[in-house]
Amino acid sequence: MRASPRGMTRPTSGFLLRPIARVAGGFSASSASIMSQTTTTYAKRTLSTTQPKCLSLDNINQNIRGAKYAVRGELAVKAEEYRRRLADGDKSLPFDSVIFANIGNPQQLDQKPITFFRQVLSLVENPLLLENQDALKNSFGYKQDVIDRAQTLLANVQSVGAYSHSQGAPGIRESVAKFIEERDGFSANSQDLFLTAGASSGVSTLLNVICNDADAGVLVPIPQYPLYTATLALLNAKCVPYLLEEEKAWGTNVAAITQSVKEAKAAGTNLRAVVVINPGNPTGASLTADDIKKVIDVAAEEQLVIMADEVYQTNVFEGEFVSFKKRLRQLQQEYPGTYDAVELVSFHSTSKGMVGECGHRGGYFELVGFDPQVQEQIYKLVSIGLCPPVVAQCLLETMVNPPRPGEPSYELYEQEYNGIRDGLHKRALALYDAFQRMEGVECQKPQGAMYLFPTIHLPAKAIEAAEAEGRAADEFYCLKMLDATGVCAVPGSGFGQKEGTFHFRTTFLAPGTDWVERIVKFHTEFLNQYR
């Protein structure tokens, strides 16, 4: 009954990243891992038929095939396998626990959710609980402000089971606007806010709008969170990398950006946007107000949309977080007219910070200086997906509008929030100290986010051994580390790095510090073996 296989469809342009001359390892990151679950090995299953199918690897959307995302690699699979073996009682491994330091997923690593948030969410999920407030208070310790908040949210959304406005419930957007105003000291308009299912979906939306053809290019910092390169690949647009300055605490180097702009233009790229991740992922860097101004200057000069990924804005240990919006508004006041046309989008999330509610998929983006007609198209685009998860919208509201001093839930909230913050800082410093003690390892002092991204100077013999296995040297190192310690980190090649340098990224989310000592011991042994 089947017709003979049709002629193969002409694939679209295939691999989409421009070759990056100065960046080694690219974004292939075959062994890197952002997520730590078991992966399904489809490819190993055999086809049940020899008849031709419509879809094959060669005739699906080749942009998808070309996209790289460091998720399903060897390291994560191996780590999950080790976890299972330990759970099954296997005593043959040289460690007694697997540490998933490869992904910013705090509640996987036993970070407790903040009580106020979850109490409110339990009530919006089951409003019938509100019919016995005495029992809520007496048997479960719910405070009046929890009950009040749940009632306010329910009045806003009617039911968390009903579709909301596609931009998010208006009342919740009002709360977010107030939060931004308090943070920056400049006004925010709820009409310019779009609630999202995590920051990732917002980034995808914006890149989708911005990338108008195959010549469109977006400046992306290197190292970067691979969402950006993957999404650009899906959109058949060009990633234009600019290197961050490791020696200056991973700051932005305006000369590097300018150079990338020049080269991209010479290559015929239509530059449209610049991505900044602040605080940085994977670098952990926190940008100064001056660094931020430099980026805004380039954007104003080159007429680029600024995409400010600010999901780690509360994860700042050194100095103070300055938002791009605040800095832009300051510049607009200081130099009237000069910065008026700048277009900025800022992303935030419920997944990071001390909230760490990754699984809820909440977040928002704020548009600043966008053409209203463009904004209307963005609205249409998001409306096709109907609305972000309403429970996550409620969670976002509690995040931006937490209990205030004097309110019944404040004390516990403050205690939990500070406990998480201090724990993160303490573990970051312990890790940093450990890296200081490790030969051939250099690490910037922890400034923010959830990661450290040390340079590792690897002996020539180790690099040769890696090459013999067809691996990047830092990938080889991370695999050996996992085998020896149970600690799963991500090699720098998963994020991009300067040619000839090697790094790995580790979160400092895992409880305790014994796993840090495992890394130190492994490192010494590794060096001794390959010296």
Next chain:
Amino acid sequence: MRASPRGMTRPTSGFLLRPIARVAGGFSASSASIMSQTTTTYAKRTLSTTQPKCLSLDNINQNIRGAKYAVRGELAVKAEEYRRRLADGDKSLPFDSVIFANIGNPQQLDQKPITFFRQVLSLVENPLLLENQDALKNSFGYKQDVIDRAQTLLANVQSVGAYSHSQGAPGIRESVAKFIEERDGFSANSQDLFLTAGASSGVSTLLNVICNDADAGVLVPIPQYPLYTATLALLNAKCVPYLLEEEKAWGTNVAAITQSVKEAKAAGTNLRAVVVINPGNPTGASLTADDIKKVIDVAAEEQLVIMADEVYQTNVFEGEFVSFKKRLRQLQQEYPGTYDAVELVSFHSTSKGMVGECGHRGGYFELVGFDPQVQEQIYKLVSIGLCPPVVAQCLLETMVNPPRPGEPSYELYEQEYNGIRDGLHKRALALYDAFQRMEGVECQKPQGAMYLFPTIHLPAKAIEAAEAEGRAADEFYCLKMLDATGVCAVPGSGFGQKEGTFHFRTTFLAPGTDWVERIVKFHTEFLNQYR
């Protein structure tokens, strides 16, 4: 500081739907409304600057500009405006309530969530509640099976605040596989299941994979839910419409499909998939096993992926729902070899059925007969978005694995479930009866889904009056209906319809039946006015 505006970027191919010869109204649906909230009138706000911006309507991704989605139209805005005026005490309107019959959003229309689902979700949101099970039982009536289920789910996902596997938590996928096996009597594999944020996101994922270039075409039923045409427009792929047979209860007409296939091929379209919505949206039709076989035959013959939108599978009043998977497996048994290569994807959702949990954004798709290498690429694609909302995954689990006879929560569950089902059926019949009484209105007997989609024969004078306003006649009719009755429906032009015919879609979700009588009265007056 700004450079002069750069040369305008060459737009990509712009409006992407092929002209549809036999379909009037197309998909513009400017006044149609799927959602009922106030919309933001960006376009009315003035730009604060005269400096050139990077993004303008003319240089953003023109696929977005070309996409039509019947969401933000005049009707919904007007309905919301009327709702506000009534809420503010305005007595000047000829009705005392607005009925949002334009969107399948049951909990917006006061459908109560099913208690078992929400009790479980309250516990997964706040597991601390589990520490006082006596109080849960005695003060709130939680049964043991609610507590057990929450504990099982928590063991599966660890925390609803942690990212899950990108395909969804493995244990939850196992439950979905069991549900499919029980439904169809054929095996299902959790590795072939992908949990999603509502069916819409799954449809988007699959169309993204399937559409490999600008010649790629997908067969879409007319009338259709405009998600399909909008997504194809975003992907710069071709919508190849095939007309459903209104006179045969909106069944699929294999001759119409074959004719569309022939025309599309002649026009150089690379046909890749066929969409079927069963039970139908907006038609409410429920396909017979024979109709389903016809579609499978065409797919096998033409080597097309079958995209079966089965989100209304429990909303069936007449006959019995037959899944495409079941029918395909039967055919594979009956005709060994003939159907082995067929590729099918089936979508399901927590938003419809008696569940109606639209705001949670839950759902799944099952892949049948896909090449494992293609499946691997689909996994990579979804992993870029990390994971579907974990609370929605838990909700999906309770939906596919509800309380069974003999379990403590069964009785209440059954009562609530049947109450919703019977209420929907009763209101569907009341609406159908009303349409029977209306001159020049023909309606198929309610079979399934949440909608009726009657033909309206409009007088020439009404059609002229509509033309004078630059409107489709059914849009004109729906606007007049809203003004006179407060009932908001969607004109057939929002879904596509046979040339020269007019329809409107109304849900039968709104409580009570008095609003139905408002429509009857309006219709008579309208006819009298334009006769």
